[in-house]
Amino acid sequence: MMGLTTIDGGEICFQCILLKEASMKSKILLFGVKAIFLVAILCWSAELRGQSKETIEGAKKEGKVIFYTSLTIHEIDQIAIPFTKKYPFVKVEPFRGNSEQLLQKITIEERAGRPQHDVAQFNAFEAWQLQKLGLLQRYKSPEAKNYSDIYKDPEGYWTVIYANYLVLGYNPKLVKEEELPKKWEDLLLPKWKGDKLGMDRDEGVWYGGLAFAWGKEKADKFMRALALQDPTIRKGHTLIATFLSSGEFPLGLVYAHRVEELKQKGASIDWVPLDPIVVTPNLIAMGKNASHPNAARLLIDFCLSKEGQTILQQQQYRTPASPDIPPISPKMDPKKLKLFLADKRVADQYDRFAKDYYDLFVKGKPE
Structure with a gap:
């Protein structure tokens, strides 16, 4: 193998030097290819997510x-x-x-x-x-x-x-399953009169949803009769669910997902799917x-x-x-529930439903 003698008597191998240079160039080229490939992958994955x-x-x-x-x-x-x-x-x-x-x-x-x-x-x-x-x-x-x-x-x-499912919640410690309402009209029974039902002070959406699901005449009649049951009025569905689980009242109009959350945390609360569930x-x-x-x-x-x-x-x-x-719960599977989406029809008449609800359930009542 040809070499060059150094001052101290050592020998430099030109062939080894060439091999090392070729190896270094190959590594640099490979690194460049990998970098280009990585950039391409990132761009490709971004486009897969729909982002250009x-x-x-x-x-x-x-x-x-x-x-x-x-x-x-x-x-x-x-x-x-x-x-x-x-x-x-x-x-x-x-x-x-x-x-x-x-x-x-x-x-x-x-x-x-x-x-x-x-x-x-x-x-x-x-x-x-x-x-x-x-x-x-x-x-x-x-x-x-x-x-x-x-x-x-x-x-x-x-x-x-x-989506929020507005449902009838209950406290299992206060209400047996066989005693639960089977339809919304069951809330008009004498046993549910007088602070037995917790409701939000603003339920115009629920009123409007029932009006379009049932027809205005039936919904108006139901709401007037329900107001005569003297439900407890509070502000906020989460607050109502919390009070319901603590036993302040046996029934409450609440969001299903909040009930499921409280159940997961061990609270005494559940809900029943009445027809329709306003969404x-x-x-x-x-x-x-x-x-x-x-x-x-x-x-x-x-x-x-x-x-x-x-x-x-x-x-x-x-x-x-x-x-x-x-x-989060199989009980909330929309395929198994009778849902009514509060759509733009309800939104367009929301002010009227909100006022009618307020006049029936809130106006003149103690806070």
Whole structure:
């Protein structure tokens, strides 16, 4: 083997040097191929999730998304933390309020010429008001392609993220199963008169849902008779469920998912599926003047994806809109229940139903 003698008598092998250089070039080439392949995989996976390269790059430049939501602070974290883990280049800046507060804030900001929100998520009735006012932007999320048509706007202005089932809850320690009402009209029996039923002070949606499900005449007659039963009026379905489980009253008009959550925690509470169950949808939508539209698309897609819907189901006990995610309890399977979705017909006449309900159940009554 040819070599070169060094000053100290050692020998350099030119062939070895050439082999080492070839090996180094091969490693560099292999590293470059791997890097290109990894980038391709990342881009491909992003496109599989329905997010184009332009959306990803745009979201990186925007850096944040402003999220107006009616979720609790804890529930916001349950969404935001895994979202930012998946998209570390997007910071979620939430603003929390109830649906009425969020509607008011958005409309005031719009009139002032300073729109803030990118994504809005709250009760459908308020979200539909935003649509009427022209304050929503079209976005058909690819994650919602398998959703029921009744759960998404045909023009793409909104998508249902989860649904609330308004049901009759009861305390098993106070009511035996055989004594439970079998239909809503059973609440008019004498044994349920006088602080036996807990109800929210604002049940205009329930009133409207029954009016369209039964017919207005039957619903009006039922509500007048139910008011004469002197139910206990409280503010908030979660509060009613809590009082119900503690034994303050034997029956309560509550959300099924809250009952299931309390049951999981060992509370004395359950619910019975009467016909019909009025369902109130909760929507997610993009603001018309979103400052961070690409980041908004990513957040909406995440909330409607299998991962986001699973968080709603497993961590928040909600009823996901996705047909691919089962409810937290088999008892809440929509295929086994007689549901009535409180849709835009109810929303259009909501003020009248809310006033009629207030006049019957709240007006002139002690707080």
